[in-house]
Amino acid sequence: MTIKEIQDEIIEEFDMFDDWMQKYDYLIELSKDLPLLDEKHKLDENIIKGCQSKVWLQASKEGDTVRYTADSDAIITKGIVALLVRVYDQQKSKDILENELHFIDAIGLKEHLSMTRSNGLVSMIKQMKFYALAFQAN
Amino acid sequence: MALNLEKIRAQFPVLHQEVNGRPLVYFDNAATSQKPKMVIEAIAQYYNKENSNIHRGVHYLSQLATDKYEKAREAIRRLLNAKAVEEIIFTRGTTEAINLVANCLTRSLFKPGDEIIISAIEHHSNIVPWQMACEQSGAVLKVIPVLDSGELDMEAYKALLNEKTKFVTVNSISNALGTVNPIEEIIALAHAKGALVLIDGAQSVPHAKVDVQALDADFYCFSAHKMYGPTGVGVLHGKKEILEKMPPYHGGGEMIKEVTFEGTTYNDLPFKFEGGTPNIAGGIGVEAAVRFMEEVGVENIANYEAELLAYALEKLKEIEGVQFIGEAKNRAGLVSFNLEGIHPYDAGTVLDKLGIAIRTGHHCAQPVMDRFDVPGTMRASFAVYNTKEEIDVFIAGIHRVKQMFG
Numbered sequence: 116m117t118i119k120e121i122q123d124e125i126i127e128e129f130d131m132f133d134d135w136m137q138k139y140d141y142l143i144e145l146s147k148d149l150p151l152l153d154e155k156h157k158l159d160e161n162i163i164k165g166c167q168s169k170v171w172l173q174a175s176k177e178g179d180t181v182r183y184t185a186d187s188d189a190i191i192t193k194g195i196v197a198l199l200v201r202v203y204d205q206q207k208s209k210d211i212l213e214n215e216l217h218f219i220d221a222i223g224l225k226e227h228l229s230m231t232r233s234n235g236l237v238s239m240i241k242q243m244k245f246y247a248l249a250f251q252a253n
Numbered sequence: 254m255a256l257n258l259e260k261i262r263a264q265f266p267v268l269h270q271e272v273n274g275r276p277l278v279y280f281d282n283a284a285t286s287q288k289p290k291m292v293i294e295a296i297a298q299y300y301n302k303e304n305s306n307i308h309r310g311v312h313y314l315s316q317l318a319t320d321k322y323e324k325a326r327e328a329i330r331r332l333l334n335a336k337a338v339e340e341i342i343f344t345r346g347t348t349e350a351i352n353l354v355a356n357c358l359t360r361s362l363f364k365p366g367d368e369i370i371i372s373a374i375e376h377h378s379n380i381v382p383w384q385m386a387c388e389q390s391g392a393v394l395k396v397i398p399v400l401d402s403g404e405l406d407m408e409a410y411k412a413l414l415n416e417k418t419k420f421v422t423v424n425s426i427s428n429a430l431g432t433v434n435p436i437e438e439i440i441a442l443a444h445a446k447g448a449l450v451l452i453d454g455a456q457s458v459p460h461a462k463v464d465v466q467a468l469d470a471d472f473y474c475f476s477a478h479k480m481y482g483p484t485g486v487g488v489l490h491g492k493k494e495i496l497e498k499m500p501p502y503h504g505g506g507e508m509i510k511e512v513t514f515e516g517t518t519y520n521d522l523p524f525k526f527e528g529g530t531p532n533i534a535g536g537i538g539v540e541a542a543v544r545f546m547e548e549v550g551v552e553n554i555a556n557y558e559a560e561l562l563a564y565a566l567e568k569l570k571e572i573e574g575v576q577f578i579g580e581a582k583n584r585a586g587l588v589s590f591n592l593e594g595i596h597p598y599d600a601g602t603v604l605d606k607l608g609i610a611i612r613t614g615h616h617c618a619q620p621v622m623d624r625f626d627v628p629g630t631m632r633a634s635f636a637v638y639n640t641k642e643e644i645d646v647f648i649a650g651i652h653r654v655k656q657m658f659g
Contacts, residue, residue, distance in 0.1 A: 135273075135606050139602075139603065139606075140657065143658070167601075167629065168596060169628070188628055189596035189597075189598035189599050190596060190599045190658060191598065191599050191602050192598060227602075233614075
């Protein structure tokens with residue numbers, strides 16, 4: 116599936132929910148599904164520190180695609196991290212760099228990307244793109 | 254005296270709204286308090302009718318604005334029971350007040366090998382300026398450790414004091430833990446060694462009667478926005494004889510007596526430390542904030558908030574998995590805690606959805622979080638307009654959080 120198709124699929128999933136409670140319960144579920152980052156990758160170099168929560172992101176090159184694994188110490192952040200990984204994992208560097216993320220806004224979780232949240236998610240998205248750029252150059 | 258809460262709450266327009274479809278419960282007062290109508294109106298009145306630059310104009314509006322601004326200085330003097338208005342210096346906030354002292358003393362007092370003592374439970378703004386002072390002067394930073402209870406280790410403090418100690422600074426109440434520090438004792442011990450003392454009163458002035466003469470600290474500072482006043486205004490109180498000896502801080506207008514290209518003579522106190530056009534509207538807002546506190550009664554505020562805190566603690570203790578961070582015998586204004594196995598960010602996010610504003614995170618006191626080995630805490634902090642009913646809503650919110658993440 117393309118990045119756009121995956122995002123549309125997520126938006127469709129969230130359309131089923133009537134209120135924030137159901138959305139957050141779903142994020143909690145997603146956080147449980149996220150393949151945990153191997154402890155050996157929970158290194159300082161992979162950490163993205165927010166004021167509020169921490170995110171770990173690890174990336175590797177697989178052919179012309181990028182593989183991501185990630186984790187967070189906060190569950191809601193981790194649920195959103197899981198969605199970001201779902202969108203960008205196994206995609207081509209070029210597609211990761213060219214496609215904008217529209218699903219977070221569309222599913223009503225934009226507040227988690229605001230300045231005051233400082234949960235590491237904004238930096239995580241930048242870092243995901245940075246890896247794509249670095250792997251593309253190699 | 255029982256407070257007329259309905260009347261008090263009616264003065265705070267911001268409280269009367271829904272957030273995420275629920276009535277707002279505002280428990281983030283240690284970050285900033287809400288503003289009563291009399292403060293908002295004083296600022297509006299200034300811009301609507303009185304706006305003019307102060308201290309230099311001979312025209313009517315300038316005189317009017319100057320009188321109002323200087324009336325604010327007098328109101329602060331009264332609130333702190335300071336000896337003279339010359340000792341009241343307006344700054345942008347507590348942070349700038351601390352930086353002013355650190356900067357001026359770096360240029361006039363600190364020498365290589367001197368020692369500056371801070372505590373392990375300071376806000377970043379009472380850590381970093383002293384690190385910078387040490388970097389520039391060659392002085393050495395010493396830290397009073399904190400006990401598991403959240404109280405300062407006073408024996409360790411006594412052991413740190415010596416003839417090299419030039420300066421001691423602590424907060425009066427910790428913004429991260431709510432610990433009330435024994436500042437009278439800290440000040441007396443420092444003075445016995447000939448060291449100067451600065452007290453960060455940011456969390457005290459809104460909640461308790463402060464008497465700077467009885468306290469005898471050399472410097473005392475706080476921010477107006479945490480005591481029902483506007484943002485962008487703070488106060489540095491300093492003893493006149495010490496302020497007179499200090500070099501000025503920012504160079505510019507207002508702080509000079511005479512300027513030639515050969516040299517400049519500086520203005521008298523307090524203007525020597527107030528370069529540039531000040532926050533006039535802010536100062537006028539502070540005057541109204543002091544009047545608000547005086548009308549309610551500072552002691553009434555302190556007593557009522559103590560009642561709220563005791564009620565919150567009692568209710569929180571009943572909840573399984575609540576871990577208090579800091580359990581000092583003497584606490585004020587706020588409670589800092591975690592829920593076992595639940596990240597403060599997750600808890601704060603869900604409480605927000607329920608219309609409850611608390612603060613989560615490190616509260617600009619990362620060393621405190623490291624000391625207690627937590628990623629952050631949940632902090633509920635109170636003001637005079639909060640109610641026990643709001644605490645009940647908050648407690649119900651905590652149960653909801655536990656249900657979701659437990």
